[in-house]
Amino acid sequence: MPRLTDAARKRTFLGKLWALTAPFFISAEAPIALTLLVIVIAMVLAIVYVNVQLNTWYGDFQNLLQAKDLAPTAVAFFGHHLFTVNKFLYLIGKFALIVFPAVILSVYSTYLRQMLSIRWRRWLTERFLGLWLEQRAYYRLQIYGGGTDNPEQRIEDDIASFTDVTLQLIIGIINKTVTLITFVSLLWVLSGPITLPLFGAEITIPGYMVWIAVIYAVVGTYVSYRIGRRLVRINFNQEQYRANFRFGMSRLKENAESVAMYRGETDEHRGLMGLFTAVWTNWWELMRAQKSLAWFQQLYGQAGGIFPILVIAPRYFAGAIDFGTIFRISQAFGQVSDALTWFMDNFVALAEWKATVNRLIGFVEAMERVKAKEPEIRVSAGDGMASLEAEGLGLALPDGRKLLEDLSARIEPGDRVLISGASGSGKTTLFRALAGLWPFGKGEVRVPSHVEALFLPQRPYLPQGTLRRALAYPGAPEAFDDAAMQAALHLVNLDQLTDRLDESGNWSMSLSIGEQQRLAIARALLLKPDWLYLDEATAALDAENEQRMYSLIAEHLPNATVLSIAHRPEVARYHSRRLAIDPETRSATLSALATR
Known part of the structure; x- marks a missing residue:
């Protein structure tokens, strides 16, 4: 090289x-x-x-x-x-x-x-x-x-x-x-x-x-x-x-x-x-x-x-x-x-x-x-570590403006954490820091080792090529048979796509944003990650469909740890804890949620 x-x-x-x-x-x-x-x-x-x-x-x-x-x-x-x-x-x-x-x-x-x-x-x-x-x-x-x-x-x-x-x-x-x-x-x-x-x-x-x-x-x-x-x-x-x-x-x-x-x-x-x-x-x-x-x-x-x-x-x-x-x-x-x-x-x-x-x-x-360049936020994955820990985590923008200060929190395997806060408070930036992508700030993030993690942003990335490739991304399409892929599409109400797995196209253009988000959820159901990060991944769906997607995640990924950013209050029922960010004090609090 x-x-x-x-x-x-x-x-x-x-x-x-x-x-x-x-x-x-x-x-x-x-x-x-x-x-x-x-x-x-x-x-x-x-x-x-x-x-x-x-x-x-x-x-x-x-x-x-x-x-x-x-x-x-x-x-x-x-x-x-x-x-x-x-x-x-x-x-x-x-x-x-x-x-x-x-x-x-x-x-x-x-x-x-x-x-x-x-x-x-x-x-x-x-x-x-x-x-x-x-x-x-x-x-x-x-x-x-x-x-x-x-x-x-x-x-x-x-x-x-x-x-x-x-x-x-x-x-x-x-x-x-x-x-x-x-x-x-x-x-x-x-x-x-x-x-x-x-x-x-x-x-x-x-x-x-x-x-x-x-x-x-x-x-x-x-x-x-x-x-x-x-x-x-x-x-x-x-x-x-x-x-x-x-x-x-x-x-x-x-x-x-x-x-x-x-x-x-x-x-x-x-x-x-x-x-x-x-x-x-x-x-x-x-x-x-x-x-x-x-x-x-x-x-x-x-x-x-x-x-x-x-x-x-x-x-x-x-x-x-x-x-x-x-x-x-x-x-x-x-x-x-x-x-x-x-x-x-x-x-x-x-x-x-x-x-x-x-x-x-x-x-x-x-x-x-x-x-x-050495990132200001240290990210490490210790052997045998199962939880995600943030210690003294601070988030800042590239111009130095601070979003969050001194967050210390621990997320255990199987937790379902809802991240909430006003627009611009740093929710997506926090996701990036937990993913090891955001370098600006301070503190340390320790991530679980030897686990499969999947991040679903608000606008999913759908690579050009066959629908099979887009559904399995970033996994290998040949790792899944037609029946498994069709079943995942059926669960998210995309039956019209079940017979198009080998069709090539620019799926980001041919599918609506709501269909793209449901396709991304089908991807999660197919890949079965250990940790699932949802950054407003259902924001384009109506309330009924959004709750259906979270129900599917709870039913088909019962052991997955889920961290999600969502705005509708109905989504809280599918989470066990809340990480609330206060932009005024630039602080965040992790607390339990009463589930129904």
Whole structure:
């Protein structure tokens, strides 16, 4: 799982990039990954060799066209004469023999690189999901305000971009490095020395076209960097603004019914356009930055086609080199220049890639940061402990405002406790603290060990997928047969769903909130938890149905410990004790209830 140590956090960008990249290549995937990488690199090297052969072929072909040479040439194979053909057709056949392998190498090098990319993406996605879910980091990021946004974009979009572009960059660097070494030596030999007068003397520069190519590339790269360096920041902002816009639309979709009831379309439109305005404004800044860079890159690229010919032309007109050689020098100069200006040509891609890496690194650091925070409320589970105990428990909001002070209480197995208090007094926050989710406050909570607990909030979570999965969540659907599931649905008056267990859908949208709450109660009857926490889990039901749900819990979960938040006074009859919160004194009292 990708983690950044303290030392890694203090390192440079390259150090953090290494901490993000290296684990894959030393994982269980390493043998296949390294094999694929080596094969792709070997193919890239082979393509460079083919380019050298093409450079020679083009020189011969240009000389043939200039000389109009159609002399017969013998075609042999391992010393055995096959047939005779004119030189033009011979060179065309040789071209086909060179290019066909190059096509195969190009296609399969891309295919195998993509194969490696998707394997790396799957591995990273699995690790990031684990990092996001473990120790409830997904929840703690929201509670603490972890300094990162849109985790779904980081895990889906950014990982896909990171793996694909990183491999492209690695292969590109290797390709251009080998190309540079190969064609520098070729250009050195082809261009030869040049003698120039200097202060009354003569100076000879060997391989002078190599030095010209270096100067040409260095100037181009420096100017490109100066023009385009702000693209890193702009691309980072663009991805963040786009993600915020997508998230706003997702929230509208998730809360479609509420928005429709409020007739809030005008406000939603205004809010979404506000988010898109940030995308729009930043996009114009991105366009202007890319336009400035494109001006230079286009001029530089067009000049690169004619510049080497202008430099080498005097030697050609002097008869020092033939027409084929000037073509080979021009092509070799282009290969060297392209290799040296690789950074300039890929500046936009590098800027986008660096922004992606920064987002992934920021996401990892944010998750590690919230996991490292010590909660102010200590939660422990002692061996053999059967009761739930709160000692000196105080609850506070993230801004420091206190909700509850010095609660000490003990809840025994089998207790049925009703938590009551005015709205905003901290009832749900108390639930979160007892669940080990709420970090703000003080004191200690000791929870029973080796028991199954189930929390049912006011709006149940129904995962997308089959109804079977939604009913059994968070248990495994295959652990329950159809008869048990249908019986649970029947008990909560959801008979219309009994024959839809294998139907997939967005159940949070297709079921009313009352049906969702009854489905959650059916879930409790199915899972049979030892401890059941009900946070206004029946608030959307009418009084008769609410009492029916509590009756079902009492009948089918007789040994379960139940803690519930509910407002109707009739619910008290299903509880044996009351934990009353007084917001004025920020205190809570646990007392017995008279049951009927």
